[in-house]
Amino acid sequence: DGGITQSPKYLFRKEGQNVTLSCEQNLNHDAMYWYRQDPGQGLRLIYYSQIVNDFQKGDIAEGYSVSREKKESFPLTVTSAQKNPTAFYLCASSILSSGSYNEQFFGPGTRLTVL
Amino acid sequence: KNQVEQSPQSLIILEGKNCTLQCNYTVSPFSNLRWYKQDTGRGPVSLTIMTFSENTKSNGRYTATLDADTKQSSLHITASQLSDSASYICVVGGSGGSYIPTFGRGTSLIVHP
Numbered sequence: 001d002g003g004i005t006q007s008p009k010y011l012f013r014k015e016g017q018n019v020t021l022s023c024e025q026n027l028n029h030d031a032m033y034w035y036r037q038d039p040g041q042g043l044r045l046i047y048y049s050q051i052v053n054d055f056q057k058g059d060i061a062e063g064y065s066v067s068r069e070k071k072e073s074f075p076l077t078v079t080s081a082q083k084n085p086t087a088f089y090l091c092a093s094s095i096l097s098s099g100s101y102n103e104q105f106f107g108p109g110t111r112l113t114v115l
Numbered sequence: 116k117n118q119v120e121q122s123p124q125s126l127i128i129l130e131g132k133n134c135t136l137q138c139n140y141t142v143s144p145f146s147n148l149r150w151y152k153q154d155t156g157r158g159p160v161s162l163t164i165m166t167f168s169e170n171t172k173s174n175g176r177y178t179a180t181l182d183a184d185t186k187q188s189s190l191h192i193t194a195s196q197l198s199d200s201a202s203y204i205c206v207v208g209g210s211g212g213s214y215i216p217t218f219g220r221g222t223s224l225i226v227h228p
Contacts (some may be wrong), residue, residue, distance in 0.1 A: 040220070042218040101146050101214050101215075102214065
């Protein structure tokens with residue numbers, strides 16, 4: 001059963017804490033992405049990765065960090081430097097072909113709330 | 116700057132009625148355009164993909180159109196059902212090296228019985 005999974009579904013964080021959101025895919029996709037979604041706003045790109053051990057900042061990378069040690073996994077850490085982290089976080093993956101946009105497969109999301 | 120604008124921001128219709136959602140984009144050079152459906156609290160799922168040479172594509176009760184000259188796309192939903200209540204997101208991909216797409220803010224559709 002192929003797909004992309006995220007955990008946990010809900011996460012609560014106290015101010016000043018770092019938290020890590022998990023994203024795993026078994027679709028054999030090279031590219032993986034993290035997006036943030038706020039009410040009434042479109043998806044905003046945080047980080048993306050094309051290959052293991054390499055990743056690039058998106059539009060709103062400040063206060064976030066990622067790693068890509070395995071092709072299947074792309075965890076996102078929300079650090080205490082992120083001043084307004086309460087949001088819905090979506091992970092996605094896609095195949096990679098030069099110079100074109102391929103369908104992104106999204107996980108079910110993690111809703112992070114800062115207490 | 117690449118932009119994708121969607122209208123209306125929200126829409127309420129009665130079950131069984133048709134509706135049309137709009138998407139205007141300024142992404143250049145253009146690669147393709149996708150419509151995604153996002154149920155509340157879940158990840159988006161692709162409905163259709165439109166490339167430069169395609170004018171119309173259907174997926175069940177969903178029909179997407181593309182006018183590459185005016186850089187406009189529409190998503191028409193026929194005989195709406197309660198399960199159509201969701202956010203519909205227009206996503207445009209560029210070409211020439213960038214595979215990072217530009218997302219619209221989405222249209223929130225509510226179908227009432």
